[in-house]
Amino acid sequence: NGDDLPKVTQVMVPPPMLPKFDQVENGGPKVILVTFTVEEKKIEVAPNDSIWAFTYNGTVPGPMIVAHQGDFVELTLKNPATNTQMHNIDFHAATGAMGGGDVSLVNPGQEVTFRFRCTRAGVFVYHCAPGGLMVPIHVTAGMNGAIMVLPKDGLKDENGNPVTFDRAYYIAQQDFYFPKDKDGKTENFATVQQSIQALGESIKTLKPTNIVFNGKQGALLGPNALKAKVGEKVLFITSDANNDTRMHLIGGHADLYWPGGKFSNKPFTDFETWEVPGGSAAAVLYRFREPGTYALLDHNLIEAFAYGAVAQVKVEGK
Amino acid sequence: NGDDLPKVTQVMVPPPMLPKFDQVENGGPKVILVTFTVEEKKIEVAPNDSIWAFTYNGTVPGPMIVAHQGDFVELTLKNPATNTQMHNIDFHAATGAMGGGDVSLVNPGQEVTFRFRCTRAGVFVYHCAPGGLMVPIHVTAGMNGAIMVLPKDGLKDENGNPVTFDRAYYIAQQDFYFPKDKDGKTENFATVQQSIQALGESIKTLKPTNIVFNGKQGALLGPNALKAKVGEKVLFITSDANNDTRMHLIGGHADLYWPGGKFSNKPFTDFETWEVPGGSAAAVLYRFREPGTYALLDHNLIEAFAYGAVAQVKVEGK
Amino acid sequence: NGDDLPKVTQVMVPPPMLPKFDQVENGGPKVILVTFTVEEKKIEVAPNDSIWAFTYNGTVPGPMIVAHQGDFVELTLKNPATNTQMHNIDFHAATGAMGGGDVSLVNPGQEVTFRFRCTRAGVFVYHCAPGGLMVPIHVTAGMNGAIMVLPKDGLKDENGNPVTFDRAYYIAQQDFYFPKDKDGKTENFATVQQSIQALGESIKTLKPTNIVFNGKQGALLGPNALKAKVGEKVLFITSDANNDTRMHLIGGHADLYWPGGKFSNKPFTDFETWEVPGGSAAAVLYRFREPGTYALLDHNLIEAFAYGAVAQVKVEGK
Numbered sequence: 001n002g003d004d005l006p007k008v009t010q011v012m013v014p015p016p017m018l019p020k021f022d023q024v025e026n027g028g029p030k031v032i033l034v035t036f037t038v039e040e041k042k043i044e045v046a047p048n049d050s051i052w053a054f055t056y057n058g059t060v061p062g063p064m065i066v067a068h069q070g071d072f073v074e075l076t077l078k079n080p081a082t083n084t085q086m087h088n089i090d091f092h093a094a095t096g097a098m099g100g101g102d103v104s105l106v107n108p109g110q111e112v113t114f115r116f117r118c119t120r121a122g123v124f125v126y127h128c129a130p131g132g133l134m135v136p137i138h139v140t141a142g143m144n145g146a147i148m149v150l151p152k153d154g155l156k157d158e159n160g161n162p163v164t165f166d167r168a169y170y171i172a173q174q175d176f177y178f179p180k181d182k183d184g185k186t187e188n189f190a191t192v193q194q195s196i197q198a199l200g201e202s203i204k205t206l207k208p209t210n211i212v213f214n215g216k217q218g219a220l221l222g223p224n225a226l227k228a229k230v231g232e233k234v235l236f237i238t239s240d241a242n243n244d245t246r247m248h249l250i251g252g253h254a255d256l257y258w259p260g261g262k263f264s265n266k267p268f269t270d271f272e273t274w275e276v277p278g279g280s281a282a283a284v285l286y287r288f289r290e291p292g293t294y295a296l297l298d299h300n301l302i303e304a305f306a307y308g309a310v311a312q313v314k315v316e317g318k
Numbered sequence: 319n320g321d322d323l324p325k326v327t328q329v330m331v332p333p334p335m336l337p338k339f340d341q342v343e344n345g346g347p348k349v350i351l352v353t354f355t356v357e358e359k360k361i362e363v364a365p366n367d368s369i370w371a372f373t374y375n376g377t378v379p380g381p382m383i384v385a386h387q388g389d390f391v392e393l394t395l396k397n398p399a400t401n402t403q404m405h406n407i408d409f410h411a412a413t414g415a416m417g418g419g420d421v422s423l424v425n426p427g428q429e430v431t432f433r434f435r436c437t438r439a440g441v442f443v444y445h446c447a448p449g450g451l452m453v454p455i456h457v458t459a460g461m462n463g464a465i466m467v468l469p470k471d472g473l474k475d476e477n478g479n480p481v482t483f484d485r486a487y488y489i490a491q492q493d494f495y496f497p498k499d500k501d502g503k504t505e506n507f508a509t510v511q512q513s514i515q516a517l518g519e520s521i522k523t524l525k526p527t528n529i530v531f532n533g534k535q536g537a538l539l540g541p542n543a544l545k546a547k548v549g550e551k552v553l554f555i556t557s558d559a560n561n562d563t564r565m566h567l568i569g570g571h572a573d574l575y576w577p578g579g580k581f582s583n584k585p586f587t588d589f590e591t592w593e594v595p596g597g598s599a600a601a602v603l604y605r606f607r608e609p610g611t612y613a614l615l616d617h618n619l620i621e622a623f624a625y626g627a628v629a630q631v632k633v634e635g636k
Numbered sequence: 637n638g639d640d641l642p643k644v645t646q647v648m649v650p651p652p653m654l655p656k657f658d659q660v661e662n663g664g665p666k667v668i669l670v671t672f673t674v675e676e677k678k679i680e681v682a683p684n685d686s687i688w689a690f691t692y693n694g695t696v697p698g699p700m701i702v703a704h705q706g707d708f709v710e711l712t713l714k715n716p717a718t719n720t721q722m723h724n725i726d727f728h729a730a731t732g733a734m735g736g737g738d739v740s741l742v743n744p745g746q747e748v749t750f751r752f753r754c755t756r757a758g759v760f761v762y763h764c765a766p767g768g769l770m771v772p773i774h775v776t777a778g779m780n781g782a783i784m785v786l787p788k789d790g791l792k793d794e795n796g797n798p799v800t801f802d803r804a805y806y807i808a809q810q811d812f813y814f815p816k817d818k819d820g821k822t823e824n825f826a827t828v829q830q831s832i833q834a835l836g837e838s839i840k841t842l843k844p845t846n847i848v849f850n851g852k853q854g855a856l857l858g859p860n861a862l863k864a865k866v867g868e869k870v871l872f873i874t875s876d877a878n879n880d881t882r883m884h885l886i887g888g889h890a891d892l893y894w895p896g897g898k899f900s901n902k903p904f905t906d907f908e909t910w911e912v913p914g915g916s917a918a919a920v921l922y923r924f925r926e927p928g929t930y931a932l933l934d935h936n937l938i939e940a941f942a943y944g945a946v947a948q949v950k951v952e953g954k
C-alpha cells in the first residue's frame with residue numbers, strides 16, 4: 001500500500017500549467033502527496049454570464065496531477081465549512097472503490113485522505129461523483145480534471161524510441177448548462193441550492209449553453225494564449241469529462257497521438273483531428289515547425305466559434 | 319454454402335446473458351441454427367413510461383448469437399400473424415444482400431430462413447431494416463442486437479498470446495424517442511400504427527427521451543446487477559445500434575479493447591472509456607482486482623444519470 | 637519551397653469523382669497547380685428546400701485534390717467580383733499560417749495564389765475559415781472538401797504489403813442549419829447577407845435541419861448511385877468538416893480502414909462502422925464480393941433516413 005515508499009509533496013498549479021515533474025522517473029516509486037480544496041463559487045464563463053461553479057482548488061478544470069506508473073497518489077480532499085454540498089473524487093486512474101469515490105465523500109467542514117496506486121500509464125480524467133443526478137450536476141458545474149501517469153522510462157514514439165517534450169499544457173473542454181429564464185437570460189441564483197435545483201432540469205436538454213476551454217470563454221486567447229517556440233515539442237493534454245469533442249490544431253497536426261490517451265499503446269501519427277469521447281483524456285505531441293499564431297479548437301466549428309471552445313498558441317522563432 | 323457442414327441449434331437466451339459456446343472452436347465449421355420470433359409489444363422503459371416496442375424474441379436488445387469465424391448462421395425469422403408490421407434483419411456480420419435485409423423481409427404470418435457465412439471475427443450489430451423511415455423507427459423501437467464471431471483459436475491479447483474469459487455479458491445502449499403530448503407526457507397509443515406515425519415525427523428531434531441499457535431503466539441495477547468474482551476476466555460486449563456512446567467502468571478499466579470490436583486487430587490496453595459509434599459493437603475484457611460494486615455507464619453523465627444509461631457490476635471475493 | 641520542381645496542372649472534377657492521379661508516384665515530387673473559384677449560389681438541398689451555399693468550384697463538397705507526399709500544392713483561389721463575401725482556405729494538410737488561411741483571404745474581385753508542401757500522407761479536410769462566426773457559417777454553408785496525399789510508393793495493407801484500388805469515390809457528409817420561419821418553413825432570403833445574418837442564429841441550435849451526402853438529398857441515390865464491379869477494390873474517402881458521423885456500408889465492411897485517415901498508420905481490418913469526427917476525413921478500402929445494391933450511410937439511422945445521409949453503391953458482376 002505504499003507505506004514504505006518515500007513521500008513527496010506535489011504543489012498544484014492552475015491549468016493550463018502542470019506541476020513540476022520528471023519525464024523519466026528519478027529514483028523508485030513514491031507516494032505523491034496532493035491537496036485539493038473544494039471551492040464553491042460564482043465564476044464568469046462568458047461576459048456577464050456566470051454560474052455557481054464547483055471546483056477543485058478554485059479552477060475549472062482542477063489542477064493536473066503528474067505521477068509515474070507505480071507511484072501512489074495520496075490525496076487530501078478538503079471540503080471547507082463555508083461550502084454547502086457533499087463532494088468526493090473519482091479517479092479513472094484508480095482501481096476499485098468507485099475510483100476512490102466510495103472512500104472520499106466529505107461533508108462541508110470535513111476532509112479525507114486516501115491513497116491509490118497508479119497502475120496504468122496514461123492521461124485519465126478525475127471528477128466529483130456524489131451519486132445520482134448530483135454526478136452530472138457537479139461535473140458540468142466544473143468539478144473535473146486530469147492526472148497524467150507517465151511510464152517510468154518516459155514516453156515512446158511510434159517506433160518505440162524514447163521521446164521527450166519541451167512543454168506541456170492541459171486544456172479541458174467544459175460543457176455548461178446554464179439555467180435560463182423565459183427570455184433566454186441566464187438565471188442569477190442567490191444560493192447554490194437554487195442553482196442545483198435548476199441545473200437538475202437544464203442538464204436534461206443535453207444541449208450546452210456554453211462550451212469553453214479552461215472554464216471561461218477566452219481563457220486561452222490573446223494575452224492568455226499558450227506559448228511555444230519554433231522547434232519545441234509540446235505535449236497537449238486535452239480532456240472532456242462529459243461531452244464528446246474533436247480537437248484540432250489549426251496549422252499543425254498530431255505528430256504523436258496516443259489511443260485513448262494511454263501510453264501502453266503505440267501512438268498514432270499525423271492525425272489532423274483527435275476525438276476525446278466524454279469521460280476521457282487524450283495526449284498529443286506536436287513539434288512546431290513554423291512561427292505564428294495557431295488555434296486549438298473543438299472542430300465542431302459552431303462549438304468553437306459560437307460557444308467558446310477555442311484557444312490560441314503563439315509560436316515564436318523562425 | 320455450408321450444406322455439407324454439421325448443423326447445431328443454438329438456444330437463444332435473454333441479454334445480458336450469452337448462449338452456450340466454446341471460446342476455442344470445437345471441431346470444424348458448423349451451421350448454427352437460430353430462431354428469432356418478432357414480438358411487437360408494450361414495454362415499460364421507465365416507471366409508468368411505456369412504448370410499443372419491436373423486439374427479436376421479446377427482449378431489447380435481441381439475443382446475442384455466438385459463432386466462430388467460418389461458421390454459417392442459419393436464421394429463421396418468424397413474424398407471427400398477431401403482429402402488424404413487416405420486419406427483416408440486417409446482419410453487419412454478413413456480406414452482400416444488404417446484410418440479409420434483402421432476403422428476410424416477412425409479413426405478419428410469414429417466416430423466412432436464410433443463411434450467411436461469418437467471414438470476419440468480431441462483435442457486430444444486427445437490426446431490422448425494413449426500408450426508408452421504418453429503419454430508424456424499428457431500430458429505435460428496440461429491434462437490434464449483436465452477434466459475436468470468435469476466431470477459431472479464440473481471442474488474443476496485445477502480445478498475440480491466447481486469452482480466455484470467465485464470463486461474458488452483453489449490454490446494449492438503446493435510445494428511445496417517446497412521442498409526447500403538449501404537456502410533455504408520453505403518448506399512450508392504442509395501436510402500433512398510431513405509435514409508428516408519431517415516432518416518424520419524434521425521432522426527428524434527434525434527442526432521445528430515454529437512454530437505457532438492456533431496454534429498461536434499472537435493467538442491470540440492484541438485484542439485477544451483473545455479477546463477477548475477484549480475479550475473473552469478464553468480457554463486456556457493448557453495442558449501440560443508432561446513437562454514439564462512450565462506455566466507462568467506474569473503478570475499473572479496459573484491460574483489452576478491440577478497435578471497432580473486431581478481433582483481427584490487436585487490442586488496445588488500459589482505456590478508461592471506450593466509445594461505441596452508433597451502428598457498432600465493442601468488446602472489452604477486464605479482470606477484476608478488487609471486490610465491490612462497480613458501475614458501467616455512458617460517460618455522458620447526463621445520459622447515465624438523467625436518462626438511465628447505467629448498470630452495476632457486483633464483484634465478490636477479496 | 638518547390639521552385640525547382642516540375643509543375644503539373646491538376647484538373648478538378650466534381651465529387652464523388654477524383655481527378656486523374658497515379659497511385660504510386662511517377663517521377664519525383666511536383667508542384668500541383670490547382671484552381672478553385674468560389675461560387676456563392678442557391679442550391680436545392682432537398683425538394684423545394686434551398687440555401688445560399690458557399691462553394692469551391694460550385695460543388696458541395698469542393699473538389700478532391702490528390703497529391704503525393706513531398707509534392708507541393710499551388711492553389712489559386714479566385715473570388716469573383718460577383719460574390720459578396722471574403723473567403724479563404726485552410727488546409728488541414730498544410731503546416732503553419734493557419735493551414736493557409738492566413739495567406740489566402742480574398743475579397744470579391746480578388747484572387748490569390750499560395751503554395752504548401754504535403755509533408756504527411758493521408759486524407760485531410762480543407763475549408764473556408766474567414767474568422768469568428770463566419771467560420772462555422774461558411775463551412776456549414778458548404779465550403780469544405782478534402783485532399784488525399786498518397787505515400788510515394790502507394791498504400792500498404794495491414795501486413796505492410798502494397799495494396800492498390802480499382803476505383804475511388806469521395807463522399808462528404810454536410811450538416812446544414814436552414815433558418816426557419818415561425819411555421820417551420822425554410823426562410824427564402826433575397827440576399828446572401830440576409831442569409832448569413834440568420835445562419836448566425838440558426839447554427840447555434842447545434843441541430844442540423846438537413847444532413848446529406850455531396851450537397852443534396854439523393855445526390856448519390858438511384859441513377860446517381862456509385863458504381864462498382866464484383867471483385868473491384870473501392871477506396872471510399874469520407875469526410876465531415878463539422879459534425880461527427882459514423883459511416884456504414886450495408887452488406888459490406890471496411891477491409892482496410894486507416895486510423896484518422898492517415899496512411900502512416902497501419903490500417904485496421906473488418907470494421908462494420910467507421911466514425912468520422914467533425915473536421916476530419918477517413919479512408920476505407922473494400923473489395924466487393926457480391927453483386928447487388930449496397931447502401932453507404934451515416935449509421936445514426938435517423939440522420940440517414942430522416943435527414944438524408946444515405947448513398948447507394950450498385951455492384952455488377954457475379
Ligand SMILES: [Cu+2]
Nearest residue numbers: 087128138143
Ligand atoms: Cu462535487
Ligand SMILES: [Cu+2]
Nearest residue numbers: 090127279566
Ligand atoms: Cu468518470
Ligand SMILES: [Cu+2]
Nearest residue numbers: 405446456461
Ligand atoms: Cu422491424
Ligand SMILES: [Cu+2]
Nearest residue numbers: 408445597884
Ligand atoms: Cu446497420
Ligand SMILES: [Cu+2]
Nearest residue numbers: 723764774779
Ligand atoms: Cu468562405
Ligand SMILES: [Cu+2]
Nearest residue numbers: 248726763915
Ligand atoms: Cu479545420
Ligand code: NA
Nearest residue numbers: 094095119120
Ligand atoms: Na488500475
Ligand code: NA
Nearest residue numbers: 206243244245
Ligand atoms: Na455532444
Ligand code: NA
Nearest residue numbers: 411412413437
Ligand atoms: Na463479411
Ligand code: NA
Nearest residue numbers: 524561562563
Ligand atoms: Na448522441
Ligand code: NA
Nearest residue numbers: 729730731755
Ligand atoms: Na504538415
Ligand code: NA
Nearest residue numbers: 842879880881
Ligand atoms: Na452530431
Ligand SMILES: [Zn+2]
Nearest residue numbers: 025067068071
Ligand atoms: Zn514519480
Ligand SMILES: [Zn+2]
Nearest residue numbers: 092568569570
Ligand atoms: Zn475508472
Ligand SMILES: [Zn+2]
Nearest residue numbers: 250251728735
Ligand atoms: Zn485546420
Ligand SMILES: [Zn+2]
Nearest residue numbers: 275277593911
Ligand atoms: Zn467518436
